[in-house]
Amino acid sequence: MEHVLIAQKRKRLSFSGSLLPEVGLLLAGLLLFYAMPEDLGFATRILIGGLFALSLDLVLGYAGIVTLGHAAMFGVGAYAAGIFAVRVSGDPLLGLAVGAAAGAAVAAASGLLVLRSHGLTSVMITLAIAQLLLEVASKWSSVTGGDDGLSGISTNFLFGQFEFDYLGRTGFFYALAVLLLAFAFLRRLVRSPFGLTNIGIREDRDRMASLGCLVNRHLTIVYAIGGALAGIAGALSAQITQVVGLSSLGFAHSAEVLVMLVLGGTGRLYGALVGTVVFMVVHHFAAAVDPFRWMFVIGGLLLVVVLFMRGGITGALVRLATFRNAMGSKK
Secondary structure (H helix, E strand, O other): OHHHHHHHHHHHHHHHOOOHHHHHHHHHHHHHHHHOOOOHHHHHHHHHHHHHHHHHHHHHHHOOOOOOOOHHHHHHHHHHHHHHHHHOOOOHHHHHHHHHHHHHHHHHHHHHHHOOOOHHHHHHHHHHHHHHHHHHHHHOHHHHOHHHOEOOOOOOOEOOOEOOOOOOHHHHHHHHHHHHHHHHHHHHHHOOHHHHHHHHHHHOHHHHHHOOOOHHHHHHHHHHHHHHHHHHHHHHHHHHHOOEOHHHHOHHHHHHHHHHHHHHOOOOHHHHHHHHHHHHHHHHHHHHHOOOOHHHHHHHHHHHHHHHOOOHHHHHHHHHHHHHHHHHHHO
């Protein structure tokens, strides 16, 4: 039995150090491209939503920072990239950097307040910060466009070669490449000593502090990294859709990405992606059938997952695979 456990551990370590997850994500992205050739705009939104959900999974699933205002970083990244494109340069990569910097700055600054409080107080502070930024964007209409949104965003050719055409091919592969890079970065981050410390803080914050870990500083860093990734997702949205609305900062956006994460399963990077696909596909088709009652379908799905799938959809799949392996080993 001991030899079996050692072999399984080595297999997991080998898998974590391989490129198989990235290859699997690439193949899934290509499958999405060929499955939706006439609706690449929706497929691209799934990729951007997946990146946004990954950023929340890092903050909530791995570090245990509960937030209802994660859209603040997404929206600030979107507005920053959009304003940069309108007033400075339409270079897409520079725009991504600006979005990442804006998201990280908001997360780091707000983290000084959020991470010094606990429980409901901390959650309400995240919501208040997002609402404050929403009001700023609404009132500062000379820069953000106010209630009408920020429009007139022009994105240059990617690498000087690839035009963001109306069919959405360049935008799709651009978003897929960014998602792949972010996923590869996060997969290595969460398995590093830094990432394992996050898990330790999530499980027992007081014990980690007693061991000499600078908990607040560590959580501020991971919150800033999550904010940077959310800002990149917002920048992608601004560059590809070429418009930024106040809804990008709204509570509904924060709630939706939280539902995605719960559906897929927190603390698993693939869970964020699976939850995003399930939520957005169900939302897409349910809203097409009934634009006024689609939330009833999402609510029912969420209840099923919470009541019968501990750990979300990916958690249920992992338990099913473990059960099948156990049954196979007994034969």
